[in-house]
Amino acid sequence: xxNEENCRFLKTHxxxxxxxxxxxxxxxxxxxxxxxxxxxxxxxxxxxxVKAGENCCVIESVKSASEIYAPVSGEIVAVNEALNxxxxxxxxxxxxxxxxxxIKMADPNxxxxxxxxxxxxxxxxx
Amino acid sequence: MTHxxxxxxxxxxxxxxxxxxxxxxxxxxxxxxxxxxAEHKAVREACGMFDVSxxxxxxxxxxxxxxxxxxxxxxxIKSGASExxxxxxxxxxxxxxxxxxxxxxxxxxxxxxxxxACVDEDFAWFQKQASAFxxxxxxxSAKWSMIALQxxxxxxxxxxxxxxVIDLPRFHIKEIELFxxxxxxxxxxxxxxxxxxxxxxxAQIEALWNALLKLGVKPCGLGARDVLRLEAGYxxxxxxxxxxxxxxxxxxxxxVKLTKENFIGKAALEAKKAAGFATKLRAFKLKNPGVPRExxxxxxxxxxxxxxxxGTFSPLFKGIAVGYASSTIPVGAExxxxxxxxxxxxxxxxxxxxxxxx
Numbered sequence: 001x002x003n004e005e006n007c008r009f010l011k012t013h014x015x016x017x018x019x020x021x022x023x024x025x026x027x028x029x030x031x032x033x034x035x036x037x038x039x040x041x042x043x044x045x046x047x048x049x050v051k052a053g054e055n056c057c058v059i060e061s062v063k064s065a066s067e068i069y070a071p072v073s074g075e076i077v078a079v080n081e082a083l084n085x086x087x088x089x090x091x092x093x094x095x096x097x098x099x100x101x102x103i104k105m106a107d108p109n110x111x112x113x114x115x116x117x118x119x120x121x122x123x124x125x126x
Numbered sequence: 127m128t129h130x131x132x133x134x135x136x137x138x139x140x141x142x143x144x145x146x147x148x149x150x151x152x153x154x155x156x157x158x159x160x161x162x163x164a165e166h167k168a169v170r171e172a173c174g175m176f177d178v179s180x181x182x183x184x185x186x187x188x189x190x191x192x193x194x195x196x197x198x199x200x201x202x203i204k205s206g207a208s209e210x211x212x213x214x215x216x217x218x219x220x221x222x223x224x225x226x227x228x229x230x231x232x233x234x235x236x237x238x239x240x241x242x243a244c245v246d247e248d249f250a251w252f253q254k255q256a257s258a259f260x261x262x263x264x265x266x267s268a269k270w271s272m273i274a275l276q277x278x279x280x281x282x283x284x285x286x287x288x289x290x291v292i293d294l295p296r297f298h299i300k301e302i303e304l305f306x307x308x309x310x311x312x313x314x315x316x317x318x319x320x321x322x323x324x325x326x327x328x329a330q331i332e333a334l335w336n337a338l339l340k341l342g343v344k345p346c347g348l349g350a351r352d353v354l355r356l357e358a359g360y361x362x363x364x365x366x367x368x369x370x371x372x373x374x375x376x377x378x379x380x381x382v383k384l385t386k387e388n389f390i391g392k393a394a395l396e397a398k399k400a401a402g403f404a405t406k407l408r409a410f411k412l413k414n415p416g417v418p419r420e421x422x423x424x425x426x427x428x429x430x431x432x433x434x435x436x437g438t439f440s441p442l443f444k445g446i447a448v449g450y451a452s453s454t455i456p457v458g459a460e461x462x463x464x465x466x467x468x469x470x471x472x473x474x475x476x477x478x479x480x481x482x483x484x
Contacts, residue, residue, distance in 0.1 A: 037162045039439040040415050060417040062162040062439045063349045
């Protein structure tokens with residue numbers, strides 16, 4: 001599960017942690033506060049191959065659409081189906097029930113190269 | 127070069143109330159305070175207030191004030207005491223410069239409330255046309271601030287501050303005295319709910335804002351305002367209407383009174399109406415989840431038919447949008463709207479999406 005030690009981040013506010021051979025991906029609390037009022041999450045298709053940095057998901061709020069980037073390369077092996085009925089779960093539990101998708105990692109070294117908690121916080125001025 | 131944003135007299139009060147400030151046509155205004163969904167709900171079910179001080183006020187004074195306004199408006203300007211008229215200001219080609227409301231203060235004096243982004247252009251256009259009339263036009267936009275108080279309980283709340291306002295009929299104006307200054311109240315709005323808009327000099331507006339906060343009125347931002355107005359089927363000038371579109375195409379044929387003797391754009395409108403319009407502003411409701419936005423393409427029977435000019439997520443109706451598309455597609459037909467490369471089915475519907483008692 002998400003915690004400050006095991007998570008890595010993108011400057012674009014995605015977090016990821018390792019669960020077996022998969023990376024679980026979501027967005028930070030800071031990001032959900034900025035986006036606010038999430039009303040739809042356009043999740044990627046299971047089975048899709050993504051490259052690190054690829055736009056693979058869209059989070060829609062009342063006011064805007066935010067692109068979500070894959071932190072690591074690999075295959076989408078699961079998506080959070082609960083978001084179809086309750087997209088605001090990302091607002092309420094960005095680090096837990098509001099996870100977005102899981103990627104079966106092609107190269108675990110990509111994960112290690114991501115920002116750690118302190119570096120991410122520094123990037124958002126905290 | 128940094129562009130200095132204009133601030134309304136309520137800017138500090140909005141920031142103090144938690145307003146998330148954004149650039150709106152060169153003005154620093156709150157897009158939201160709480161959540162857009164919560165603000166929308168407040169206006170639909172109770173009451174919310176908006177800082178609309180960026181909007182413009184033009185005063186038209188003179189023996190031929192009414193005659194002048196009839197000439198620059200495609201609608202028939204009402205001239206009963208305190209009556210207001212929604213109208214469009216058109217080019218000679220019959221296309222839309224702005225939409226506005228003219229309030230009759232007396233037969234020789236009208237107050238015209240116009241869109242913020244169009245104040246300078248409207249004023250210049252009025253001044254240009256005014257030379258042929260015994261009339262003077264002044265731009266009072268910098269002097270006035272304005273709060274829109276909207277929702278089913280809005281007029282009752284306004285009555286606590288302005289006793290008697292509950293008896294003001296829809297689309298009428300009343301001169302008021304509040305916090306030691308003279309101003310106006312109109313029973314108008316841009317949300318599809320009952321409500322009032324109160325104009326006061328800049329120095330007095332914060333006292334009104336604070337009085338309304340004390341009465342429990344929820345501050346609301348541009349985000350909720352856009353959802354509310356789109357649900358109510360109101361045009362956003364600059365997006366849904368511009369100088370390439372006539373009122374007929376903008377789904378506002380009712381605003382044009384060709385029976386009127388003469389007005390700017392009349393000849394062009396007669397000719398264009400006779401020729402017919404290939405596209406019109408059509409309304410769409412998504413059948414599947416998603417949020418349609420300005421710029422999304424619309425397809426009918428597999429062929430691109432138009433582009434959205436406004437779209438949003440409505441807490442009442444989910445994905446809703448308007449855009450210029452073929453005028454021959456029947457209401458009830460299915461189209462597809464392309465959102466982030468995904469074609470989402472939508473139904474062609476009539477506006478307004480939301481209709482209540484006002």
